[in-house]
Amino acid sequence: MIEARDVKLSFGETPALRGATLAVAEGEILAVMGPSGSGKSTLLHCLAGILVPDAGEVQFAGQRIDTLDEGARSALRRDRFGFVFQFGQLVPELTAVENVALPLLLAGTKRRAAVAEASAWFDRLDLDGLQQRRSGELSGGQAQRVALARGLVSRPKVLFADEPTGSLDSLTGEHVMDLLVSSAREQGTTVVVVTHEARVAAYADREVIVRDGKVTTAVLT
Amino acid sequence: MIGLGLRLAVAGGREAAARLVVVAAAVALGTGLLLATLAGINATKTQNLRYAWLNTGIAEYTTTPRAGVDPAWWLIRGDRFRGQELGRIDVAATGPAAPVPAGIPALPGPGEFYASPALHDLLRTVPADELGDRFPGREVGVIGDAALPSPDSLLVVVGQSPETLATQPFAQQVTAVLTTDPAGCMRCIIGLDNTMFTVSLSVIAAALIFPVLIFIGTATRLSAARREQRFAAMRLVGATPRQITVLATVESTVAAVAGTLLGFGVFFAARPGLAEIPFTGATFFPSDLVLTAVNVAAVAVGIPLGAAVAARLALRRVRISPLGVTRRATPKPPRAWRLIPLVAGVAELAYFVGRRPETTDGQTAAYLIGAVLMLAGLVLAGPWLTMRVARLVADRAQRPAALIAGRRLADDPMAAFRAVSGLVVALFVMTAASGAITSFVAERARPAGDSVAATSLTQAFWPERLAEGAEPPTVADIPAGLSAVPGVQAVLTVRENDRQVAQNMADPSGPGLISCADLARAPGFGSCPPGAQVVSVWQDLIGPRDPGVTPAETIWPASTVTDLDSRRLLSVVVQTDGSDAAKERVRTLLATMDPFGEPPASDAEHQASSTLTLVQFQRLADVVILASLPIAGCSLAVSVIAGLTDRKRPFSVLRLTGVRIRMLRSVVGLETAVPLLVVAAVAIGAGLLAASLFLRAQLDYPLHGLGAGYYAMVGGGLVASLGIIAATLPLLRRITGPETARNE
Amino acid sequence: MSVPLTLLGLLEREPSHGYDLKRDYDAFFGRGKPLPFGQVYATLARLARDGKVVIAVEPGDGPERKRYVITETGASEVNAWLVEPLEPEPHLQTVLFAKVVLALMLNRPAEEYLDTQRRAHLARMRELTEVKRGGNLVDALLADHGLFHLEADLRWIDTTVARLDALAKAVAR
Helix, strand or coil: CEEEEEEEEEECCEEEEEEEEEEECCCCEEEEECCCCCCHHHHHHHHCCCCCCCEEEEEECCEECCCCCHHHHHHHHHHHEEEECCCCCCCCCCEHHHHHHHHHHHCCCCHHHHHHHHHHHHHHCCCCCCCCCEHHHCCHHHHHHHHHHHHHCCCCCEEEEECCCCCCCHHHHHHHHHHHHHHHHHHCCEEEEECCCHHHHCCCCEEEEEECCEEECCCCC | CHHHHHHHHHHCHHHHHHHHHHHHHHHHHHHHHHHHHHHHHHHHHHHHHHHHHHHCCCCHHHCCCCCCCCCEEEEEEEEEECCEEEEEEEEEECCCCCCCCCCCCCCCCCCEEEECHHHHHHHHHCCCCCCHHHCCCEEEEECCHHHCCCCCCEEEEEECCHHHHHCCCCCEEECCCCCCCHHHCCCCCCCCCHHHHHHHHHHHHHHHHHHHHHHHHHHHCCCHHHHHHHHHHHHHCCCCHHHHHHHHHHHHHHHHHHHHHHHHHHHHHHHHHHHHCCCCCCCCCHHHCCCCHHHHHHHHHHHHHHHHHHHHHHHCCEEEECCEEEECCCCCCCCHHHHHHHHHHHHHHHHCCCCCCCCHHHHHHHHHHHHHHHHHHHHHHHHHHHHHHHHHHHHHCCCHHHHHHHHHHHHCHHHHHHHHHHHHHHHHHHHHHHHHHHHHHHHCCCCCCCCHHHHEEEEECCHHHCCCCCCCCCHHHCCHHHHHCCCEEEEEEEEECCHHHHHCCCCCCCCEEEEHHHHHCCHHHCECCCCCCEEEECCCCCCCCCCCCCHHHCECCEECCCCHHHCCEEEEEEEECCCHHHHHHHHHHHHCCCCCCCCCECHHHHHHHHHHHHHHHHHHHHHHHHHHHHHHHHHHHHHHHHHHHHCHHHHHHHHHCCCCHHHHHHHHHHHHHHHHHHHHHHHHHHHHHHHHHHHHHHHCCCCCCCCHHHHHHHHHHHHHHHHHHHHHHHHHHHHCCHHHHCCC | CCHHHHHHHHHHHCCEEHHHHHHHHHHHHHCCCCCCHHHHHHHHHHHHHCCCEEEEECCCCCHHHEEEEECHHHHHHHHHHHHCCCCCCCCCHHHHHHHHHHHHHCCCCHHHHHHHHHHHHHHHHHHHHHHHHHCCHHHHHHHHHHHHHHHHHHHHHHHHHHCHHHHHHHHCC
């Protein structure tokens, strides 16, 4: 589904990726682990077409995306990918349900229909009754589940999650991961989750480790 | 503590530095404006003093005989050249000890004259038959600056023989040159109403400084969150709330001191350009635009002091505890009662339509109260209106940009409105003033450029103006070359009507007579009723007119007079093609018929003098709008930046998820353009309503459409403001880059 | 703690006398529990019997005449042991630690061993997570117990990986 081949990327003088190679199968849930500063978030950004690698190639569904222009990559992210980040993703002026409906509105869905579809997710993610809350009135776990709903509402092919439980305690974090994994499986969504926590990675089908800008495969002969 | 505050202010990282720069710039702008206003008031006073000597002969003490002083004959008249006023003083010394005005070494003798520098230049470049021939003799010197109200003033002091001037009924014997302020002299007619200008300059200063204060207030909110976090961290390690206040105050004061110093720089840099603006109708000498020591001290101390107070007030909005910053609760939504003063103001003005108060004081009170109520009402109602529009936008929105922008505006309409409130004041004042003045001037039938009112010149020979014993000019005295001047279309003579007709103000017939045969040669001046041979006319063949009636449409009343040719010549009216050269040649030539009479002028030129003050006010209003629109734009830009910083993360996450930057741009654009445009529309509407009510109540005039100049000014100002906002948009791309969304 | 395999591993560095083996064992792995001489010689004798070491007798007197040399069989056993991940279970650090130190001494890819170990741990964690998500509360709590212990191991593995260079210096002779 998504493949990175020998991807290299530097921020100025600092190399972040030094030839990372990785393939994610359709429907797979992959955990990307590694110590801080290893380049795992950068790898995710390259896979998601947010950053363009200096060298190497990134493919999505058999098509190169690193050669697309910013507009095409934006469209790809909007239409085919979903995102969940660590914190602070919700637009503070909007209610929870409007935040979830945002990707649908951006895709041109009528407001009433978008809000209705977004509401359906509140039930699935144990958020019933919180539709009209603003982001400031939600707990961390609730806000993260709203963000998850937003990431999944447009039924993306791939969901990218960067430390989705990073600012949550372990129990709340596992609740979010549990819902993330079940929803993704239900929809057949491919998931790439960046985490440094083994217990979060344990929700994935497979894990890779990024160290010094490379994906460690560590297969011994 | 103060030392620490200083260190934090100047070396507190990039954000602190940016805030310092923005606040300092805002203060510099405000200080510059304030200094310019103060200097303007000073310059107006100085300029007025420079006018003083022109009132010589009017003020009583200049004419009382004095021992040891030889009186001088003194005759002052207002001539014109190409639309500009030209002051002419004919003088004749009766002895060596005659009084001499400042600026010239001695009174010119017969055949000599002194010209102001601007006139001196014109005399060198303009053909003599347009200007130079008006002044007999030769130029013996240039009038010094001490006698000039403005560097552009056209003034001439012409020497005559005492015998010539002594016979002129309007010439006076003067023993002293007036040096006191015309504002302090009851009968003075030349000069400015000083108090009026001071009051209006103060109003303008307030109208300018209000937006600047708002700008300063907005600028201090820049990255306020980061700053408050820092203060919270200090509280955690034991700083008392008092110490925090000291820190914040020091920080703001540093910026204000820097800004004040810069402001002085701004003022001195802008001073030459400032002098060029004819605030009072005439440009200033740059050296008149000075600041007194009191001005300097008040500004240099007052502004930093004000900034320190503002900083304390701003900090009251948040409570900084060791555990962080608790924002005061979200502001309550504005209520509909805020509309009451606005509605009351409109109602008050509407009440007086058809019920005009009898006295001038009553009228002033009625209209002033209404205008002030409307102005205060607008500022008060602004947040409520912003909220209503924002809610409408948010509820109707199908697009996310409109939804987000509408919600944010509806959440805190006060903040959104605050950024544009200065604009409301400026736009309302300007629209009301322009509306009233434009209509007033239009109703006074300011003639079109091609109307005979503008193209024809009249030289009248009023019996009371003629020198004693002198023969009045006759048709034979009309200069032979007059008809031959290129551009002259007709030369018409007007005879004197019966004395009692001429002096009866109630009689619509004019003081003159013309034969219908003559009048038919120049249809632009109207026509005779059928069958009439002679008609009663005004000396300029135009006279007072009803609004909307052009001179060509006038049908003059028939007269029964038959001895037209034997009657005294009242006036000569010369119709030209309207070109400056033709008019000035005719003026020069016509003046030779009556060298000491009122110089020839067109109806339009007389009108221009009477509406000059109004036009000056309009110019001042233009200055206000030109200055306050960009300042309001700056305030908006700063609040855009603050709003962006608040939502850095959500916006950058949205961008990562593929949202086009265009959509974020439209969020920001809507958040600023909606209040700006709504407020501009409401302020303009209210201004027009106020002007219309005033005109109906006071003068029973309808409101005329405002000129293209007004719309260009408002449109240009709005475009400039939107441009300033647009200039902040590249920031959006930068602060929402992928690195912002990284998990740190 | 596997004494025979550890001694074999030490022998793979270089042929040694029994005394040297004990000294090195005590220095790196004994940690206050020195290996008795008797156990050393008994173990070595067993290894010799199994053909994993041979004894090279040197001329002269005293107990230190015997030098032990690892055989082909012995070397491949050490190798297999090092490569193979341990059964993920609590309290394995000591074994893991011994393997890491030996791997560093023998210039083997210690980091890869640790990665393999991590893989095994994560596979186990995945199983436990599945149990937890599918099972009842008791199962879930038991699974959590295992998960937290495994996580602690993993953290140790991560920390060790980050410090392998320093450790290599410390064990270098």
